[in-house]
Amino acid sequence: MWSLTRADASPDSPVLVVDDRVTGASREVLDVGVGLGMPRREAEALAPFATVLVRDPGDESRRFESVVHTIEDLVPRVEVVAPGLAFVPVDGAVKYYGGEEALARRIAGEIRREPDAPGWVSLLGIADGPFAARWAAASAEPGEPLIVHDTLAFLSRLDLSTLRESLGGEEIIDTFRWLGVATLGDVARLPRESLATRFGTHGVQAHRLATGEDHIVNPREIRPDLAVESTYEEPLEHLDAVAFAGRVLSERLLKGLRMAGVAPHRVTITAEPAVGPARERVWRSADPFTERSLNERVWWQLRAWVEDGGVRGGITRLRIEPDDLSGEGRQLGLLQDESSRIETERALVRAQALLGPERVLQGRPQGGRMPQERVAWSRWGEPDAARQRDIGAPWPGTTPKPSPALVPPRLQLLEVEWDDGLPVRMRLGTRWEPVLTWSGPWRLSGRWWVGEKDADRYQLVTSVGAFLCVVANGKTFLAGVYD
């Protein structure tokens, strides 16, 4: 594993790659104390000199593809977890290459020579299970594989924060710390029954990881009819068509699995091109794949193959095969309706297919003085956009609640007639409406350092409703309608 930087990052300037947390950083940034997984805001405070770039998993996956291909030339059946992190079952290969260390060094050497990844250094770890191997790799020196001979002893020294990815939350980790449990060894020493009673499935999962049992994922017999595939008379060459086909296929797969009451921890994606051999890739996940997570993985993989020219002449057949099926469900909130959520996600994917992903949006509250500023928009199904304005800051002079229900994306010019600084009437469509009453002006201090002028805000009330207006440079603009 290693942190992938953004392809457009300048090699000469310090760079920080983030989503909500740090996913990659250049050496200068790491040297000032920034660590992978650190909250974005904390990292920005430690390294204000760094250029901050937002992570692009699709692009990372495309660039990671050549590395996976290199590993596959040495050891078959590489399992990709995320761009930058892959697992390789090495039991058979160890005998062939003459030992774990020899194999690990061979892989590291081949990656170093990989022409599409100049200068990249891999972190390699070998241990008894995926979780231990992942953290062995994270603990390894660049280019120097870490071979763990005693997995339990290695795990027992790990900090609790290593559970964050697998448990998907901080709450249980905070509780453990509060109880004086600091390492995975401490967790392993606790009775599993007590953890199950106190923390439910998350507690049991934490104990399994701490005792090195994560490689047992409750495998079941795979019925052959659960795999799905489609063949295409016209080879799929364009990304849009490939994305749509992948989405349809993964929806079909999960629908069939749901009927059988199981969910996959691992899927094998196979694409047969019009010219050349079929491409195959295994993706795995600690949690059973959901519709959204499977869609993402299939899309990343197909995009990587298409953009790298790995499927020459277009795709003629697509197949997704589930593996490591588990009947484990997810603990829902008391009133949550999971079937509605799945149905809704499917409907939204269809809406995205019709309108494009940038038109299906989710907002998050953020700080700001104007209604336009107080929503951080992000595309639905993608990581939340970083908040540009701190929601916890005081924001003096913010426009008071209630908020207008209709907010134009940009201020709209509005005709308002003033008499000695007092609003008299405003033009709504083709007619003039008298202003019955108003509040304001409230001063809005502009950011002078970027050339913004000061402005005044008014709430104008007419017989057909109330409006939030901004007056700047002698002109009046509509900022919201209290509809």
Add this chain to the structure above:
Amino acid sequence: MGARGLDGTRAPLLELETRDEGLFHLRPGRITELIGVPGTGLTRLGLSLLSPHSRLAPVVVLDVRGWISPEAAWEAGVESSNLIVVRCQEGHLWPRVASALLEGVRALYAEVPPGIRDNDLRRLGALARARRAAVAMRPLAQRLPAGVAHLHLRGLGVTWEGADRGHGRLTRRRLMIEASGRGMAGVNRRFEVDDEGTDTVRLVSDVVVDQSGRIAG
């Protein structure tokens, strides 16, 4: 928000509870039509109707103008993590997008752009019934064709409190709403709805029958 009858008389409690269920609550398989010009408070009312559903599953706003603010929805009680906004300005795509959403979403607030054919709207009504989706529709121009909506809420007017010739700020509004349709069992009723901007819609007291009569549509 709260509502009371225009003549101030009090209705029996039992009647209040049963009527409450059908009025400011989106019911599965039913369409509520919100009628009125911008400014009558119907966007906020429509968003607040999504609030109880958002506690159970994601809810969707189909935004034609691109102006709907999630902040107002959050203030009206909609869970921010369960609110998704779909923007569709193209009239020719709108029926397909709306039907795709109705196939899966539990509750939908949809602005209806001008020029949508009656047949398309009737099909969407049938789809909402078949999929048991709870829907609020806000036509931006013409009304929904007869038979599509189960309940019609017409905004008659709005009065604001708090602002006074430069002093204070907008704090509270009163919407005058007329409810009609099959959901009202043929009885037209008028309500005054208090909105203090930070609460979900609920009927609190004094619901009365203002006028009655059979209705068509």
